[in-house]
Amino acid sequence: MSCVLLVDDEPGVLFTLSELLLERGHKVITAKNGVEALTKLEEAETVLTDLSMPRMDGLELMTQIAARDPSLPVILLTAHGSEKVAVAAMKQGAYDYLTKPFDIDEVTVVIERALEARKLRVDNQRLTAEQTLGRRIVGDSRPMRRLLEATSRVASRDVTVLVRGETGTGKEFVAELLHAQSLRSTKPLVRFNCAALPAELADAELFGHVRGAFTGATATRPGFFSQANGGTLILDEIGELPPAIQAKLLRALQEGEIQPVGSGRIEKVDVRVVASTNRDHAADVKTGAFREDLYYRIAVVELIVPPLRDHKEDIPALAEEFGRRYGERFGLGHVTLEPALIDALVHHEWPGNVRQLENTLARLAALSSGGVIGLADFQAAESSSNQLPAQHDSDQTDPPPDARNGPSLKEQVEAFERGLVARALDSTGGNQSEAARRLGVSRVTLIDKMKKYALNTKR
DSSP: OOEEEEEOSOHHHHHHHHHHHHHTTOEEEEESSHHHHHTTOSSOSEEEEESSOSSSOHHHHHHHHHHHOTTSOEEEEEOTTOHHHHHHHHHTTOOEEEESSOOHHHHHHHHHHHHHHHHHHHHHHHHHHHHHHTSOOOOOSHHHHHHHHHHHHHHTSOOOEEEEOOTTSSHHHHHHHHHHTSTTTTSOEEEEETTSSOHHHHHHHHHOBOTTSSTTOOSOBOOHHHHTTTSEEEEETGGGSOHHHHHHHHHHHHHSEEOOBTOOOOEEOOOEEEEEESSOHHHHHHHTSSOHHHHHHHOSEEEEOOOGGGOGGGHHHHHHHHHHHHHHHTTOOSEEEOHHHHHHHHHSOOTTHHHHHHHHHHHHHHHSOSEEEOHHHHHHHHHHHHOOOOOOOTTOOSOOOOGGGSOOHHHHHHHHHHHHHHHHHHHTTTOHHHHHHHHTSOHHHHHHHHHHTTOOOOO
16 A cells, blocks of 8 residues: 655645545545645655645745655646646656646546656665675565665765664664665775673774783774774664763764874774664663763664564565575575465564574574475474473483484483573574573674574674
C-alpha cells in the first residue's frame, strides 16, 4: 500500500482526492497547508499539493521537500491559467502538474507514475549500495525503506551521524552503508569499539602516540583518526567512551585537530565520524553521563534503526538470505527453508534482533546436512539452547548408557560446550564481550570456541 500526502487549503478538494485514492488502494495523509505538510513527510511516498495556499505555497513546499528528501516526487495542482508557473516548477524539480478542474483518471495515472518513479529511484540506490558493499541489502518493510532512504540522503552530505538502535539491529551495517554511499567511499573506513579498551588505551588508539609516551610505546603509532584521514571513522557504542576522551573527541570534531599521546604537536585531520549507540544519549545528557556539547556535535543527524519486532515482515527474506549465506559458507550448496520454519521464525521473539536471527540460521545450517531445514530442526536447536542436560545424583541406580552405541565422551562434552556457547550468544543477542563474561572466559577464548563449533563470529 503506497502512501500519498495531499496538501490543499480547500476541504472539498481534499475530501474528493482522498476518496479517489482510497478507492484505488492507497493510504492517504492530508494537510491544509505547506507548513503542516512538512510535519507529515515521514510516511509519504509522493506529494500532491495545491500551488496557491496561505502561509506556504506549493513552490516553497516543493523546495523544502527537495532539501529534506530529493527522491520524494511532488505533483503540483494548479488553477487554470497557471500552467506557465507549473512548467517552470517542473524545471526546478517538480515531478508533474495537474490543472483544476482535474480529471479523475488523469490524477490516478500521474500519481501511479510518480510512485513507480520513486520505487525505481530507491531500487537503483539500493543496487548501487549493494555493489559497493559487496552484499545484499534485505528489507522491504516500510520502516526499513524509510531508514534506507534516509541513509541514502544523509550519506552524500558530509555531516556527523549518530546511528541509534537496540543491540543486534544492524547499526554497524547502516554505518558502513553511509560510507559506501558517500563521497568518501574510495577513502579508508576505520572502525573503533569504544567499549573495548580502558581510557588510557582508548586515547592512544584513537589519537595515536609517540615513542616513549608510556610503558610499552616502543614506536610512534598513528591513531584511528589519522588512519581514517580523508575517509570515515565508525565509533561503535560511543556511550562507553570515558569522559576524558569525550573532551578530546569534541575537539577533533569541532576543529579537525588531534594531539597524539605524548606529543606537543597538533595534527590536522579530515574525518567524517559516524557514531553508533544502543542508548538514549539525550537522556544521558540530562543525568550528566554524556557531554551535552558532544551529543549535539555527533547527532547532527540521528538515524534510528528499528528493532526486528517492528518489521517482522522482513524476517522471511532475512532468513532466506542467511540460509543462503551460511549454506555457501559451510559447503552445503543450496539450502531450502520449510514454510513451517519460516512461519515459526516470523512468530518467534527476537530480543537480540537481526543478529540473533542470523546466529540462529548459522546454527541451523551448521547442524544440517544440507538440503531442507525444517521446523523440527529449529525446535531441536531451541530446546538444546534453552535446557541444560539433566543432572543425575551420584547414587543413581540406572545403568550408564552403552558408550559403544552412542556418542563418545569427547563428543558429548563438545556438544554440551557448544550448547553453552550458543545459549550465551543467544541470550546476549550476539554480544561477544557479554557472552564471554557470563561464561567466565576471555573474549579470545570465546571466539576460538565459536570458530571450532561453526558459530557466527561476525560482530
